[in-house]
Amino acid sequence: MTDALIYPLLVQVALTFALLFANALMRTGAVASGKVKPSDIVLGQRAWPKQVQQVSNAFQNQMETPTLFFVGVILAIMLQLSGPVLLALAWIWVALRLLHAFIHCTSNNLRLRFYAFAAGVFVLLGFWAVLAIGVFTR
Numbered sequence: 837m838t839d840a841l842i843y844p845l846l847v848q849v850a851l852t853f854a855l856l857f858a859n860a861l862m863r864t865g866a867v868a869s870g871k872v873k874p875s876d877i878v879l880g881q882r883a884w885p886k887q888v889q890q891v892s893n894a895f896q897n898q899m900e901t902p903t904l905f906f907v908g909v910i911l912a913i914m915l916q917l918s919g920p921v922l923l924a925l926a927w928i929w930v931a932l933r934l935l936h937a938f939i940h941c942t943s944n945n946l947r948l949r950f951y952a953f954a955a956g957v958f959v960l961l962g963f964w965a966v967l968a969i970g971v972f973t974r
Contacts, residue, residue, distance in 0.1 A: 855895035894940035917970035932956035
């Protein structure tokens with residue numbers, strides 16, 4: 837069961853790389869088409885077209901709370917503390933991250949994006965609570 841935690845972690849990593857590559861392609865396209873000049877973006881990000889900025893922001897967001905997820909999964913695997921509850925919470929959290937990124941890259945509806953983010957934070961908090969209980973009751 838412990839190894840099963842690797843799968844949601846790999847999905848999260850795949851999401852991060854997908855956003856990175858999408859962002860790179862969109863930025864390259866914006867510069868190649870002349871929509872953005874290198875001098876416009878050399879010191880900041882505001883000159884990118886809206887869609888490029890949305891994907892960029894979604895990618896940047898993968899560097900925030902996901903770090904807590906990665907550490908938690910690695911700790912759970914190292915301490916052999918995985919179980920069905922942690923696995924379920926991991927998959928729910930990844931599903932919420934996918935939803936959050938989808939909203940971020942499409943409609944960018946702030947309310948929906950916030951709800952997806954907040955739900956993910958609470959699921960991640962639950963993951964860590966279950967993990968901490970496992971650590972203290974070993």
